[in-house]
Amino acid sequence: MSTGLALPLGAFFQAQPNHKLNALYIAGCLFAGGLFIALLTQTPKRFRKPLIVSATFIAGLYFSLEFLLPPKATAETVLASHSPWNRTMSALFGWFLRPLASNSRLAPDENWLSLYLENVNTVWQVIGAFTFALGLWNLIHLHFRNVVHVTKGAFASSFFFLGLAFMIFAGYLKQFSGIPDLFAFATSGLFFQLDAAMFSLIAFFIISAAYRAFRIRSFEASIMMAAALLVMLSQIPVGAWLTSWLPDHGLLSNLRIERVGQWVLRQPNAAAQRGINFGLAVGMLATGLRIWLSLERGSYFERDV
């Protein structure tokens, strides 16, 4: 599938399990990665921002163009069509559409940029993995400082190192010694249970907050209360049981709680959600453009790097 520059790049990024030179490749990648990071940290300050702006722009440009440029199938359709619109398009953009339509290496839904998608995805995954390493480094840096300077949170910070060491040890045992028990205890036995217990506390807060805050003090509050009660009842088996004496079919069946709840969710709720989504989409487009073009301002974007 890959052609031109994509071929060597694709071969380079392809996973090669059990390859005899894998250890060398890994060492080489670590060295190259370390060198790259060292070069980045040594880059003079005045070049750092332009570097980030350029990288962001190029990455955004690739994805935008790959998505927006027509695929081979569209080029074929436009060139073969005799409609006035398509003939105009052929006359104006034939220089672009003809080589695209005649490229036998492209699938119908691909354009030239699609050939590099696999490699870009791989690069993205590697960058993503590096961001996790960066996050870990930041945590270590922060908590190490707390522990060394014996600050107020030093005791809690020491638990970070304890937890980190324990999980690494348990993971190591599972991966290389084939002893999964400790890892299972650390994850399923400890971490998952703590997480679930923390989350379940929300139920207590919700019940207390609903009891204290939900007073019908206005007409709007009455509507909200009625809708909330109907939807809540319609979502639980008790609700269905309350109106189960009503017929399954016919006019009266519309009064069954689960159907009233469905109506509230599918009509007024869906309309409101759609309105919110339109607003969100416009906001996301504007924010996306601002980040892509590095026009965004604020605490994270104006700091020295």
Added chain:
Amino acid sequence: MKYLLAIQTIDRRIMYLLLVVVVAIPMFVRFQMPTVVNPEVQGVYDTVEHIPHGQIAILTGDWGAGTIAESQPQTAALMTHLFRRNIPFAILPFAPQTSTLMENLAEKIAQKEGKKYGDDWVNWGWRVVPLPSFFKGLGKNLPATVKQDYKGVPIEKLKAMRGIKTIRDVGFIAHITPVGGISDLIAFAHEAYGVPLGYAPTAVMVAQGYDPLDANQIVGMLPGMVGAAQYEKLLGIPGNGLRWSNSLSFAELLMIGLVVLANAGYFLSRAAKGASS
């Protein structure tokens, strides 16, 4: 007047205790309340029922232990259905916890259903890549994009993945999630390649799902634990969804009861004040 004030100011510890009792009782006392299957749950069931053999399903998710009460029964119901239909599925987790939780669950159900890893399901492993570009890659070349499963085995070597070239060989995608995130799948899986989508959110996110449902961008939805319970009813296998939804019912009834009680106290005390003045 005193009792009217009292029902408006119940001590929170009493409410907590009541909640513990109403949640715990259905766990120990086995009974079944009537469960009505909603059209959105039926939609997911029918789609899974009609996945052609030769295609796979993808179960994506980003849930963790915090929402295990809702997301686990949803995932379990879908996995059971796919196993029973002999449709191989791939787990595609978008959070590190999800990978382990879904894998453990699949192992457990597979043992019951007599299924084997690699032949009947695979775990592609946790992905840090953004969903849009990943799905674009699946549309172009699925094995080259996924590369290997969570154990490091190239996916071409797994029986379940044989003949799966692109996302067009995927007959169904279910997104099990405690947050939103279905819009990316709609754009890059359903709209781009026509893959039928199912949405399994937690109850708090259900309202978001009715817009795409109404627009036929998703085939159906499993709304929280109740959705899982309804799916279990369709499958004829009473599981955690059906059992736990009794606890949910009583907890919600308690909340409704307390809110009604507090409002009754509020109105009666206002009426009493009006009468006395």
